Amino acid sequence: MHIGLRLLLSAAIITASFFLTFCKEEEFHERHWVFPLESQGSLTVDPNPASCGSCHLQQFGSWKSTLHSRAIGPGFLWQLPRIGKHGSENCMNCHSPNPETKNLLLFRLGWGEVSDSIWKPGSEEGGVQCASCHLRKGNVYGPFPKDGNKDRIFQNVNIPHQGFIPQKEFEKSEFCKTCHQSPETAKQINGKFLMDTYGQWRRSEFARSNVQCQNCHMPHRKHEWKGISDPEMVKRGVQTFLQVVPKEEGAEIISELKNTGVGHLFPSYSVPKVYLEILAEFVTGERRKISEKTLGWMLDLELQKEIFDTRLSPGESAFLSANLSKEEFSKLKRVEFIVTVDPKEYYKRMFQDNWNYRDTFREDTKLWVLPNLKKALAEANSAKYELVRLEWKK
Template sequence: MRRTFIGSSLLLTSTILLLAVTCSFSCAAEPTKFGEYSADDFTYESTCRQCHAVIYGDWEGTMHFNAYLDPFYLEEVKVASHDTDGLVDEFCSRCHTPIGVVSGEIPPVDGSGMSDISKLGVQCDFCHVVSGSDGIGNAPFTVTPGNVKWGPYGDATPSYHETDYLELYTQAEYCGMCHEVIHPVNGLVIDDTYSTWKDSQYGRDNVVCQDCHMTEGITEFKANPGRAGTGGPKRDHISSHEIVGANAFIPEIMGAQDVAQKAIERLQNAATLQVSSPQTAAQGTELTIRASITNSGAGHNIPTGVSEIRQVWLEVKVTDNEGKEIYHAGALDTEGNIGSAKIIYNTVLGDSEGNATESFWLADRVLEDNRIGPEETVNEEHTFILPEDVVYPLKVQTMLNYRSAPQQLIDKLFGHGTYEVPVIRMNEVSGTIYHPDTPPEERTETTSTAPTTPGFGVFITAMVMAMMMYIFKRN
């Protein structure tokens, strides 16, 4: 699958239509402006954790927790600020340090004028004083700091502050405020996580972001019973705030190993891999390995987010019985570059001159979109000639890999050897190829070593059963 674009006019048109349609749910809310409040208007998370210790523990170490402290973000935003003469300072910061923006503490983008609370990223008192939204993309949130905290419950009776129910907290549109990013100058859609979900079967069936990312399940809803706060009523399900995506790289750097492991588990349940290779093959003949990759566990593209730097690829390795390498596509070289992969599943952005760029702030077009859509299957074929001197049996390893960024980009930002970007194995299928004279009873079957995803149908079934159990208990 390879979709190529020559410009951004279609994307700009689709963006305008998207905003026109989706803003209807809350357009009455005027977005909070730069410097409208002071950092003193917000409450530190240390106060929140006194009554919400479990939820605080979920949130701590996640990418929301590290939205500003993320060292990759801090380096990238400096480069972006330099390249655009500060044009993107507020644009980027509005999602990564929202309190810093509405408090007027950014710019400067280096954080020298920021208070401690603004460095807490997407924190408790920011999220729960969001009182409305003006649509989708580029953080059009309205915040109303004060004693009222909004959320998904209308019957909470806390003693420290007041609460109020807001339907927005139960909708994908809450997440879509930041997880849809549109270039502020040319309208290019840089991150289409929300709109991709909206156009998928998940969106049509209203399986929202929170159903996957705020439950105990990974690719299926799993209730998380408990209390939202000390003294609160026990509920059949409270939203888990361990909101984890695919990023295991930054949480590991920041010392949040549990969050990194959750990200790995999510990746290992995102896609299924099927491989077909001949059971027998003679020396000197042409051999073809066919692989199918299905996005069976994500309600958005794989990869998503800043997908111009995310990398998903298939690695195929064939060795003989003495360990001699016969074929190897998708291997990393000594500098960490991906060699001879058939395709890297991500987006390729282009600048105003049509050159590929990993700097989204310089992009005005999409040159290629090779991502795998929800429930979509893509295919690869790997063909080579089997040498005359191979020693049977042959081992075939087919591995679906993911990493958060190219190694050369991280080396460029931080210096060679500072960080090694982990390559995460999303799925793996192993098989054996025998000499044609090998009896059938001596041949083994192809095996998969990664968990299979339950898929969309099982997800819906689990949701329905959970709702039935909930209604039964209530009755």
């Protein structure tokens, strides 16, 4: 065969192999997360997370404390009668993905019937659970073993689900994309998607360095998915500094918060806000806030208008500064730089606004809506926490 023809044929084979591999990966993602998910059909194993936990004890124990396990909580439930059956089904795609749990929830709202199955009432309260990610049409899927042994036999008739089907996509950011990224057709506010965490990551150095979502949010494959609501997780993603610089005319106070380890904007969504403030305390007993700033994406309650966007890209810093006169500096006793995180700031505003107008709700929905709304508001109001407090003493 002519050498040129052989090279051309080799190139064609390589290209075809790449194309088939790429399409296979895309096919798995599309098949695994196309909404609405297909019914599991008749199952021989109990899909309840507690049943999975009988063997996967560590994963089950971690999952129970996560926001994933509370995706069907009062903040979600109170809204369903107001957005109707169709809107509720769309929301449940991510909050309660399996059609069986979705149907149980719709039944509780009076919007459908539930046939006798292994999915018992109460299953829907688990939110995003084991079956949501790992179970499709009776087959169990998961990542390859950590030892990297891809030759291991994954089918075993001696365990409840006869083994599992390994997929490398379980350790790729794309696996999280469907529920943490607005589709391309979604509405935008000032050119930005409401959910753009995957896009923010994709445009960052973290993606270019092959640092996946799972590396930070599921380290060592822990089923914790910690984020903005977890102080220790947030502390690992930022650095803070405080400096007081004496000058001939007084002093300059400088503080900084830098996004050093968050693989997307900090904070990512429009819901959380991060408050920075510098407090000065004087020998006279006076305590005064001398500088402040809010980090976040502030939108109106209707999610139609951007008020401001001060989120930090990876590697970006926010600075606060203040100048004191020579007389003020002579009386200065202490300076504090305080960082406070409010993970549910938008929800607090939105829940409170709806609670204020609760008398306008339809009478036939109040029995469901009001208790859940009241509890959701209480949870949102209690979510705020102090992240960092740096102190300088004269």
